[in-house]
Amino acid sequence: MARGADCSGGRSGLNAELQEPVIEVDGLRKRYGDVVAVDGIGFAVRRGEIFGLLGPNGAGKTTTVEILEGLRKPDAGTVRVLGIDAARAPERIKERIGVQLQTVSLYPFLTVTEVLDLFRSFYRHSMPTAWLLEAVELGERRDAQTRHLSGGQRQRLSVALALVNDPELVFLDEPTTGMDPQARRSLWSLVQRLREQGTTVLLTTHYMEEAEQLCDRVAVMDHGHVLELGTVDELVSRRFRERAVHFETLPELDLRELGDLAGVKRAVVEDGQTVLYTADVGATIGALLARTEALGLEPRNLGIRRATLEDVFLDLTGHALRE
Amino acid sequence: MNALLTLTIANIRSFTRDRTALFWTFAFPVIFVLLFGAIFSGGGSTRYAVGWVDQDGTAASAELRQAFAQITLLRLHDGSLAASLDAMRQGNLQAVVVVPHGYGAAIARSAQVIAGRTSGAAAPGGSPAPGASATPGGGAVHAGLVAPSLAPAAVELQVYTDPSQQSSSATIRQIVSQVVSSLDLALTGRPPALGVSDRTLQSQRLTNAAFLVPGILGMALMQLGVFAAVPLVAQREKLILKRLNATPLPRWTLVGSNVVLRLLIGLVQTVLLLGIGSVVFGVTVLGAPWLMALVVILGALTFTSIGYVVASFARTEESANGIVQVVQFPMMFLSGVFFPIEIMPAVLRPVAAVLPLTYLGDALRQVMVGGSAYAPLPLDLGILAAWLVVCLGIAARFFRWE
Structure with a gap:
């Protein structure tokens, strides 16, 4: 992707910014009625790494991610994304992040190209449609209405939408759910390409293999807590x-x-x-x-x-x- | 601004590619207009077939027939009494008028009496009013042509009508009475002091179609707006709204593009219904186009805001559909779309008085065909605007993006 060093907001002190965490979470809490979804978690994501939130369904991964994306307000704790308070100024974050939601069905009557072009119009800066189609290997389905796509193809379109604005930080929530093994591998190589280009990726998954293959560091979550955090090797050798x-x-x-x-x-x-x-x-x-x-x-x-x-x-x- | 345009185009594409939605939005009101227009205006012709039985056979009775034949609403069919009544039973005639034997003689006598009286002294006022005596339920009505002052000369026209065809029977009886009265007056030689002249604003076929077309246009705008809730809730349920919310797209742009789509659909519906109204029923817009546009836009906005209120409380697409039906059905039938509120049962009239469609229909009727007002036009528009403001407030407070 064609992002130069000067695109990071035009601020001086580039080195300082590079060292500053892309995401900082501290004491984050969120409850829905009686259910505590996230119970005081904290972690930091470094620029350029692939960070995984690993845990079963209901562990609080999605809630955490949606707070980071500015879609939900935390009950307590601080959340800084790209140096911006996500609870206070979510609008300032949205231009610079890419988001892929867990369940997706987008405008069933629009074609793949039309949906991509629609989302491109929401951002000041966007990648060419052809590049996006190529990145998620949907070129052959460019003129298909999204209701005719398979589950895996829809998932790839949803990933493409997360890349539309050439984001500094990409959130992928269960990105390979419903994909066949081949599509999963091709998505993994796309994520690795993103890292090579300097994009930071935060992904949630409950596939062990996915976390082992992709993630530089992993936070293991269960019942709203982060149980352990580190590289995959660290986690394994620390315990076993x-x-x-x-x-x-x-x-x-x-x-x-x-x-x-x-x-x-x-x-x-x-x-x-x-x-x-x-x-x-x-x-x-x-x-x-x-x-x-x-x-x-x-x-x-x-x-x-x-x-x-x-x-x-x-x-x-x-x-x-x-x- | 670019986003508003692309989002609106996306909405238009989504809408026009969804055949079912397209059909319901455009075909439904058109079918309604054609169907109800045909039912209520009797195939567009309001002439009554009337059997004419002349048992007198004099010059006077021929003259009387001439007088009736001039009335465009009636189409006379000559025949014997038995044959005419038979035809009426079979539904080929709506009424039968019988001129009894002795009619000519009675007329001649009364003319003599009058001539004698006018040459004598001035003693008016004593003449009994000519009348039509009705015996409802009996199946026959006698319109009495009573010769003045000297009662023995009186002769009665017999009018057979069908009590099960109330409105046409009443109309025919009225026509016969009117003809008889005017003949009576001519015989007595008194100039009529009071007259009635019929005037309509539109063509002759005005009556029901002129009432229906604005009503159904109002109904279409109501449905278009209220049904906005369904795709909105579907988009929320499928997390499309949530996904859009994760982009920098401002919310007003999203709402704005939906409203623009509704207005465009409303415009197409208006053109379609006005076209059919004009071509099929001869109903044209009398009022100023800008006023017409104002009423249509305000109506579409008001009902779209009601759609947003529904979307604020419905959780699933199915429940949105259900609530929409609950909202739109009473409005369809209690807002004077198909028949005037004046003829509704008294208990339902207060309901009509609060429903916004009552005022949209009334405003459209006033602007389009100059129909008689249920409320003054500014009040109509004011009430619609009030609904709009209240619904916007509720939607702003309770609408959820996910």
């Missing part, structure tokens, strides 16, 4: 120096008993899988097989893997990310 031994759950085996096996730090059952986190894979597998043999059983689909974000999440919250 150990590996995970997993197999199909055997009802005869007691979880507590498994936790006492050699080397096992923690044992959990999730989705029909028993996972043993262990510092000594060999000892744990030996002990496990000895135990099952004594019972006349055989663990099926036994495997070993490195701990992932999924494990981090499981460990932090006690439940899986996808429910």
